[in-house]
Every structure is written in structure tokens, then in C-alpha cells.
Amino acid sequence: MILYLLRRLFLLGFVFIALSILAFSLAYLFPGEAWQNFSGLRDVPAAEMQEVIARYRLEHGYLSQYLAYLGRIFSGDWGLSFASQQPLLKEMLPLLPATIELAAYALFISFVIGIPLGIAAAIKPDGLLSKAISALAVAGYSIPVFWWALLLIMVLSLGLGWLPTAGRIGVLYEINQVTGFMLLDILLADSPHQQAALYNALRHLLLPTLVLATFPTTVMIRFTRDSMLEVWEQSYIKTARAKGLNRAQVLYRHGLRNALLPVIRQIGLQFSTLITLAMITEVIFSWPGIGRWLIDSIYQRNYPAIQAGLLVVSTLVITVNMLTEILHTLFNPLARKR
Amino acid sequence: MPRFRLLPDEQLARSPLSQLWREFARQHSAVAGLILFTAFFALAILAPLITPHGPYWQNDALLLLPPSWSELGLVQYPLGTDDLGRDLFSRILVGARYTFGIAVITVIGALLMGLLLGTLAGMSRGVKSSVFNHILDLALTIPSLLLAIIIVAILGPGLLNTTWAIMLALLPQFVHGIRNAIAEQLSQDYVIAYRLDGANNWQIFSRIVIPNIWEKLTLMATMALSTAILDIAALGFLGLGAQAPSAEWGAIIADSLDLIYIAPAGVAIPGLLIFLAVLSVNLVGDGLRTAAKKRREN
Secondary structure, eight states, rough: OOOHHHHHHHHHHHHHHHHHHHHHHHHHHHHSSSHHHHHSSSSOOHHHHHHHHHTHHHHHHHHHHHHHHHHHHHHHHHOTTTOSSSSSHHTTHHHHHHHHHHHHHHHHHHHHHHHHHHHHHHHHHTHHHHHHHHHHHHHHHSSOHHHHHHHHIIIIISSOOSSSSSSOOOOTTOOOOSSHHHHHHHSSSOOHHHHHHHHHHHHHHHHHHHHHHHHHHHHHHHHHHHHHHHHSSSHHHHHHHTTTTOOIIIIIIIIHHHHHHHHHHHHHHHHHHHHHHHHHHHHHOOOOSSSHHHHHHHHHHHHHHHHHHHHHHHHHHHHHHHHHHHHHHOOOHHHHHH | OOOOOOOOOHHHHHHHHHHHHHHHHOOHHHHHHHHHHHHHHHHHHHHHOOOOOOOOOOTTSSTTTOOOTSOOOOOOTOOBBBBBBHHHHHHHHHHHIIIIIIIHHHHHHHHHHHHHHHHHHHHHTHHHHHHOOOOOOOHHHHHHEEEEEEHHHHHHOOOOOOHHHHHHHHHHHHHHHHHHHOOOHHHHHHHHHHHHOOOOOHHHHIIHHHHHHHHHHHHHHHHHHHHHHHHHHHHHHHHHSSSSTSSHHHHHHHHHHTTTTTHHHHHHHHHHHHHHHHHHHHHHHHHHHHHHHHHHHH
């Protein structure tokens, strides 16, 4: 297991190096001068130009420039944003938790709804219930997320007036940012209106989470169902039944534990799609997350921001990928042997 | 001429393709999906010939005409017109070319490139294939929208540039899938037997590998097609893909979003069509998957 972890860690290092090379080369690929894209400064007085060149080692070769870039990344100097002229790292830090919060709740909902539905669909594969669930899953899998979001806004927010359409919390509430996770911050805040703020934040959260959860839920249903059906054919299930265990016992002790293994892995593989969908959802619901910030950055041609966003978002996806892979190996002794 | 039954089981004598079709045709949902898919495909090819009005032709006497089923509508404009007096029905027909047709082209391009790279990776061994694998792992982790944003930042917005972005985003999964499928085939005993008969790499590839993996290829292509349609529409909606006057479905939705109260048809109908297009692809894909599984079991 330790050997396995070391190999994974080595791989992780390799992927990060490749990622940083990609982010570095974007400074040259994007329009504009490389020093502009590195620093985020639009204009530099001619007198200070020498200093900029020395700072980004532009007179040296690419390798030296790349090493300088790595040094700046690790020391936290990520350059300025073209649009706001603020340090990028400082600008991104409060945005990232908002995206993680949204994605995490959506994933959670997809577990809670998707896995039981998938199991229910696998019990009688040709039954009416199973067909209905499968039909629902195909529909949810096919619906374009932005259109689905617009439909729900039209019906639930504008038509019925039940839920707010935009933002994380009503403008009346002022919540200090401590962790960046809205619900946690409200619980940490010492305010007489805590209850009301929590209720308000949950109402804001409901619609975006519901929209974002649609795709992972359907993926969960499909995967749990397929994997359940496959496990159900195995001979150890027959053995367990022959031993005299009843259906529920077989399902819990032998069926689920084996069937949910590939599902864990699937979370990691689907995470990058989830982030793509989260970006679109954030734009529609004006959710102040990193996805909306990135899409705003492309409208403003804010190249340093795109570069930094690539690093942060990809690191997030890679980390989640790696974690699910390690979890999968931890639970599945068969995968450890390779 | 009398027919002899040489084989005891008639089923086994059929070609794999006709066995697959038999299993496929038994599923109603899959056949419905196929009909819908064919309709979209035909529409993407024939759209300019059957539009009643020019999709970009602006009639300033008829701005924001409601659909023909409402009392104020005209039968010549079945779905009404938009705020520039363009016929929505014609625009939507032509939109099938952009959203659906370009998605098909994108997938075919990605499939061909993936076949080339996946074959090279699957047939090579050692350090070369391991390095290649890790690069693929990296490419798989960059979200497709982020990749599209980067490519738009480098090349500028436009339908053609986002086509490249989507092709690049689809490529890793093709290469990965094809590489694994080929590696699985190469470890089979019949490949070794064929090699012992003196077959070279090309013969093994064309006579054994390709006939054995085409089913998987088709499945991969249908999955990629549904992603491609959704991505093209999403990029059009965000204004990064197809640009304003173009009749791409996502762009039409973005265009009519500010008039959603007055003319909800402009948002509802293109969205419904995107949904139906993706649904048809997914139904065909699911049907194929089930049929392929059943055929192998028999």
C-alpha cells in the first residue's frame, strides 16, 4: 500500500509539472506580450522596463523563465488581474470555496438520491419501476444544463415566487468571511439573525444545487444500476443465497459493497464534467464562484486570470481524482495488487 | 433452388451485424431514438432547402410575431418571429446544421485522430506508452469548458475555434478507450496464433483488432456525440462559440433570453430541440450497448 501511495505521489508530481508547463506556455500563446501576461500590468514606464525584464528573466532562455515562474507560484506571487489590478491569488481565494460548496452539495444530493434509485432499478430490471427510473435517468442525462436552469427559474422563481434567482444570500445579511463556505460562516457568525440568515442562504442554495445535481444523479443511477446488475450475476451471490442468507442480507453484505466500488471511481472521472457544469450554473445563478469569474475573465480578455484559473481548477480536479482513486484502492484489495 | 441448413442453429449463422440489429430492433426506445436521430441527421443536411424563409432575412414589418397557434400569429410563420423579424422556424431548422451537424463532424474528427493516436499508444510498449498515458491523464482532468476558454483566449471566439476546443476535449477519452480496447485485443490467444502464422502488425490491426473493436468505437462515438452537442450549445449560449447572427440553438437561446417574458418560444423551442437531439443520441447509444451485450451473451 505504501509503495502504491508513493507511486501515486510520483505520478501526481509529474502531472503537476506538466500542468505548470502548460500554464507557463500560455503566457506566450495568449495575445499580448509575455511579460504582460505574467505580471498583469498593462503598461510599464520605459524606465522600469529593465526591472520587469530582470524580474521575469526574459533575457534568459525558456527554462530559466519557467523556473522563475515556478518560484513565483510557490511564493504566492501570481501576478495581477488585468481587470481589477488586484493580486490574483487574493481575488481567487474567496471564490474557490463557493464553487467547492456548490459542487459538494450537488455531489451529496446525487449520492442520496442516485444510489438508492439505482439499487431500486436493479432489483427487477424489467419491472415498471426500473423502466421509469431508467427513463428519468436518460432524460436527466440529456437535458442541457443552462436550459434546465432557465426552466426552473421561470417556474419556481418567477412563476411561483418560491425561491430567489441569484446570489448566495440576501443583501440584507452581512456575513463575515472566515472559511468562505457560506453555511459554515453563518454558523460561526455571532449574530441575532443567525436562524434567518441560515434559512435565507439555504433558499439561495437550493435551486443551483438542484440544477447542478441533475447530471451527477443520473450518472449515479446508471452506474449503480449497471454495476449492481453485473454483481448480481456473480457466483458469490449465488453462494451467499445458497448459504441461506435472505435477499436483504445478500444485498447489503455482498451486493452493495462490491457494486459501489466502481461507483466511487466514477466520481473522480466525472468530476471534471461536474466542474464544467458548475461553471455554467454559476453564470446563470450569479453565484460568486471561480467558474463565473473565469467566464467573466474571458469576456474581459483577462489573460493572467485565465492562466491562474487553469492552475487552480485543474489542481482541484486532479486532487479529487487522486483522492477517489486512493479511496477506491483502499476499499478494494484487488486493485492494490497491480 | 432448395436451401440446405448446414448449421443446426440458424441464429449462429447470421453475421454479427444482423445479430446486433435484431437485438437493437427489439428495444422500442432505441428504435424511437434512431428514428429521431435520422430525422435530425436529414435535417442537418437538407435544412437550407426546406426553410420557408431565409434564416437571416429580417422582416421589420413583423417584429416579435407570436407563434401561429396563438390568435395573433400568422400561419406563414409557424413559430413566430424574433425581435429582428427573423422567422424562428427557419432559424431553428438551419440551427440543426450548426448544433447537430457540427457536433457530428467534431466527433468524426476526434474519432479519427483518437484512432491514430490510440493505435500508436496501444501497439507501443514500455516507457513511451507510460509517458503518453500520463499526458493523457492530465488532459482528462482539464474541464472541457476551461479548455474551450483557453482556446478561445488564444484564437478568439467563433464556432470554428470552439470546434477545435471540443475536438481536443473529446480526444483524450477516445485515445484512452481505443488504447485499452486494442491492448485487450492484443493479449488474446487468437492474436498470438495469427502472429505465429506470420501476420505483421498491419494485418493484425486491420483483420483482427478493427473488426473486434468497432462495436466499442460506435459506443464511444455516441457518448462523445451527446457531449459534443451539449458543449457546442453551452458555448453558443455563453457567447464563446457561435456568434450572434448565427442560428446555432444555444446562441438563439442567449439571443432571446432578454425577451423571455414577451416571446418565451425563442427560449423554449431551441432548448427542447437540443434536449431531443441529445436524447436521441443517448437512446441509440443505450440501445446499442444493450444489444451488443446481449449479442455477446448468446
